[in-house]
Amino acid sequence: MTPSYRSNSSPSLRSGKARPVVAITIGDPFGVGPEVVLKAAGFLGGLARKGRAQADFIIVGDSSVLSAASRLPATPAALPRNVSIVDPYIIAPSEVKFGCQSKLSGEASLAYLDLALRLIKEKKADCLVNAPLSKEAVSSAFPRINFIGHTEYIAGRFKVKDFAMMLLGGPLKVTLVTRHIPVRAVPKSVTKKEIIKSIKLSHEALVDYFGIAEPRIGVASLNPHGGEGGKIGREEIEVIRPAVNEAKRRFKNIIGPVSSESLFYLAYRGKLDCVVAMYHDQGLTPLKMIARDNSINVTLGLPFVRTSPGHGTAFDIAGKGIADPGPLIESVKLAVGIFKKKKGRT
Template sequence: MHRLPVLALTTGEPAGVGPELAAAISGQCGKARLVLLGDRALLAERAAAVGVDADWPDYRAGDQAPVSVLHLPLAAPCVAGTLDPANARYVLDLLDRAIDGAQAGEFDAIVTAPLHKGVINDGIGGPFFYGHTEYLAERTGTEQVVMMLAGGGLRVALATTHLPLKDVPAAITFESLSKALRILHADLQTKFGLARPRILVAGLNPHAGESGHLGREEIDVIIPVLDALRAEGMTLIGPLPADTLFNRKQLDQGDAVLAMYHDQGLPVLKFASFGEGINITLGLPVIRTSVDHGTALDLAGSGRADPGSLAAAIDLAAELSRHRG
C-alpha cells in the first residue's frame, strides 16, 4: 500500500472563508493526510459554522492521523468578515511554516487557502507583499515562477502575472518568455507526467500582431523564442490569436496554454471552472496548489462557502506528489 502524501494546508486570512473551508473539507479527503495550519480555536469556531466536529489531534511529524492541526496562534482576536492588519504576520507565519516543512521534506506539498493582499500590506509595513506566488518564489530563492490555473478541462499558464496592462509588453522579453516556457514544459513533464507536452502559445496583440500591423512583439520576441525552443525539441504551437485560441478544436491540439497576461487567459478558464478551478505555482522546488478565488469576506462564518475549489486543489496536490515519487 502506498504512503499517503502529507499536505500542509495553510488556512489563510482568518477573517475570510479559508478556515471554514479547511474545516469543511477535513472529512472528505481520502487521498492525502491533511495538516491544517492555523489557530486551533479559530478553526474550531469555523468548524462549528459548517457542522464539523473539530476533534482533530495536534500535528506531530510522522503521525498517521488523516487530519491534524499545527497550531499557530492569532496575534489578535478575529471576527469573521472583518479584516485586522494585526493578524497580517500570522498569515505569513502560516506560509513560512508550510514552506520550511515542504523544503525539509516534512510535507509533500502545500495547499493554500486565500489571503488578502491589502490587509497584509497594511499590517507588515513592508516590503510590499504581491501575493502567494511571488512570496513563495522569494522564500524558496526561485528566480522566476509561472502561475498556472487548471479547471474545466483547461490548463492556462501566464507569461506575466499581476502587472498593469501598460507594463506587460516590456515584461515580455526573449529571456523571460524563454524561461516561462522552459518552466511550463519541465513541470508538465515532471509534475504532470506528460512525456512530450504540447503547448499552445498566445500572441500578445489582436490577431497575433497581424504581420506587424497591430504590434511587433510577435515578430521581435515571441516568434524568435518559439523558434529557438522548437529547435531544442519542444512542441510549441503559435503564436495564436487569443480570440480564437480557446475553441475545442484548437485546444485539443495542446496540453496547456501559455497566455501573455493575466486577463488574456484567466477569464476563459474561470468561466469554464469557477468554483472548482485550481492555481498551481510552477518552477518552485516544492509543490503548491491553491484555490482560484479570494477571501469572500461576505460569506465568512456563514457556512455557505463552496469548498469545491479547495477540494480540487487538495486532490491535485496529492496527484502531483505521487508523480514526483
C-alpha cells in the same frame, strides 16, 4: 520573527513516509479559508476512516479561528486522526471576526504561510496547499514587504528564479508569462527569456505532473489579431515569435504566436494541452469563465509541490457556512497525485 507553535501531533510531523504529509494554510483567517479547510479535512478524513487515506495533513492556522469555524453549519467539529494543527497563537478567540479584512488578518495570513514554509524546509511536510489570503491585508500589516502574492513570495523564500503560475480549470491549462503587474507594464515585461522559461516549465509540468508524453503548447500573441504584421504592435515580430522559434528547437508541438481567441478555442476543443498567455487577465478570463468555482493554481519550478484553489477570500460569505470546499479538496488531491508521480520516479 517567526512565531513559535505547538502541534496536536496527531500524525507525526515527519515527511518521507509511505504517505506524503501535506501542509495546508488557512489563508486569511477572516475569509472562507478556515471553513473550507475544515470541510476539506472532514472529507479527506472520511477517506482515512474507509482505509483509503492518501496522505497525512497539517493545518497551519490559529486554533481559535478553527474552533469558531467549526461551529458554522455543515462544518466538522472534530478533526480526523490523520489531521493535525500547527498553531502560531496570533488571534485570540475574542478577535475572530469573519468577513472583516484587517491588519490583524494580514499579519496572521503571512505567519501561517511562513510556518508552512518552515515545515517544508525542515522536511516535516512534503507538499503545500494554500487557502486564499488577501494581498491588501498582508500589505497593510507589512507595508515594507512588497507582497505580490503567494507565488512570488514562496519562490523568493526558496531563492527560485525560474518559476511560473499554471492554472487548471475544466479542459484548460494556462501558464502566465507575467502575473500580478499593472497592464501598462506588460509589454516591457514580456521578454524572450520569460516566454521561453514559461514554455519550458509548462512542458516539464505537462510531462512530469500530468503524464502527457508529447505536450501541445500554444503561445498567445500580445496584441489584437496577433499584431496584424506589425500594424497593431511589434511585440509578436520582435519578441514572441523569436522566443517561440527558439523553443521549437528544444520541444515539439509548439505553436505561436496566435491570437488568444483562437488558442483558447483550440485548447477548449482538446487540440492543445496548454496555453501560454502573456498577461494575467488574457489567460484567466477564459479559464474562469468556464471554471470560476473550481480552478486550481500550481506553482511550477519549486523544489516541492504547491497548489491552491483559484478562488479568493470571499469575505462576503465568510462565516455563513456556505463556502464550497470542492476547489480546496481538488487542490489537495492534485498535490498528492503530483507528489506520488514525482516520488515514483526517484
